[in-house]
Amino acid sequence: MARSLGDLDFFGLEEFLAPEERLARDTVRAFVEREVAPVIERHFAEGTFAMELVPRMGELGLFGANLTGYGCAGMSNVAYGLMMQELEAGDSGLRSFASVQSSLAMYAIYAFGSEEQKRRFLPEMAQGRLIGCFGLTEPDHGSDPAGMETRARRDGDGWVVNGVKRWITNGTVADVAVLWARTDDGLRGFLVEKGRRGFSTHDIQGKFSMRASITSELVFDDVRVEESERLPQAAGLKAPLSCLTQARYGIAWGAIGAARACYLCALDYTKARRQFSRPLAGYQLVQAKLVDMLTGITNAQLIALRLGQLKDRGQMRPEQVSFAKRYNVVVALEAARAARDLLGANGIVNDYPVIRHMLNLETVNTYEGTHNIHTLALGRAITGLAAFD
């Protein structure tokens, strides 16, 4: 089997990383090589999530690693990005799990929760002993979450929630759902724990992408939620959007991992396989594809690293995250498709990781703001004119 893990650093970016950032990356890379790679094709084929890896990731301190206090590692955002990159070199579904746990669920509690909520949930979530999910999207409202229909209405000193959330990563395995709902005072966030009366979940079947990740529907039927379970600091759509900014930051890095895996696999494969008189890699058309992959991935690395530096300095702007998510994911998707092509028939079987990455990246292109939506966000940022409402 061709190599798919390993390094690609054409412009020597290694020297810009702090020693602890390199170490964190090496830890996650070793974890993926030894513990993820051997089991991931089976999970993807069977459509199951590798739940056995969650306690291991908790022990290694991967969840909420860029948050400080409450049992989190307190690492830099560059280190966090590198971790996401290595996880996604294993599988986008594994990275999705970590993104949702860290950047969506934990971050929502960290940024908008009460002190009591933070103390209760964050240390357990950092260890992977409690799993979170993030319910924003609904069956009829994806790109336009402002139109959401899920409602929380006041009921005495608490709330009653009704509505449906769909496409929710980790939904059926989550111990706590960060739920976004419309109220008379505008959008609010709630922590709804598993097993609450009227709260049910089921998995979405028939996926061709993210098969090694759980995607669910959450149904709220007159679910009673206490005021102490509301995220007190969250008001309006900008609260969930700020969580998405965190997750998109990680995705901009993650996509590089999947792309790198495809590139390295295609490089080895085309050097080893001979057709006509020479190795495939000896033909100009093949080299052009490899060079385009290398160029795209290297650009993506430069963007991600710079974005991480800005985030660590507190200077990152949301439109820069849109830029990075949009560009890096497209580059990764194109690299995966090119690698799929270069492997010929072997590009469609799970002896090689390429087709799995390619299928996964279709989701990565869609979730956390589709390619089009980030184009519109960037268009608005540079023209001052919103081309959407």
Add this chain to the structure above:
Amino acid sequence: MKILVPIKRVPDPATTIRVLADGSGIATDNVKWVINPFDEIAVEEALRVKEKQPASEVVVVAVGEPAWQEQLRTALAMGADRAVLVRISPPVDTGAVARILARVAADEKPDLIILGKQAIDDDSNQIGQMLAELLGWPQATFASKVELADGRCTVVREVDGGLETLSFPLPGVITTDLRLNEPRYASLPGIMKARKKELKEIPVETLGLNLAPLLKVRRLASPSKRQAGRKVASAAELVSLLHSEAKVL
């Protein structure tokens, strides 16, 4: 229990090694450096002792250039308590390293020294044995199992014929074999904690040792390319070729 773990910086085993044209060394551009895998096993074994006897201290020591700090930091991130770097510029031969380590051991007074049976770069397999000799301590090389009880150490060793069990009173020297354990990764909180741990640097000149090399590396060369194998059609043909061509029958 105080355990000293000497570690060496070596190229990642996954790196493709290229010998310089003049044979003076290997090309080091694009080489990723790691803790010698056998030494990583030694660090892990020391940490496991510490987990059973929490009052223990694990001290990692390296003999090399400032860049070796990186591998010491990795060991600290895995869980070692502090690190010592004896700074020296190459060339350093195995005898010099053993003498320096013996001197560090004399200062640190560990109960146990655990180190890799060999480094995967030069594969010398000498330091542990020399160190035990210089200190006048018992040694158990190629350990695949280590047990400590009542001031004694029992080691199962991998030898050609099978397994051999040795027992000796502390202090002593153990060198690790591949199957002793599977080293842990540095956890992210471990990496952050390591930033605050002590890493002491000692310039080698201050030790006042005579380190004149006894060994000189004259030239490095790549192993010759292996010939492709040949397929035979039948057992009869194989036997006949072993007889007529290989002349082993």
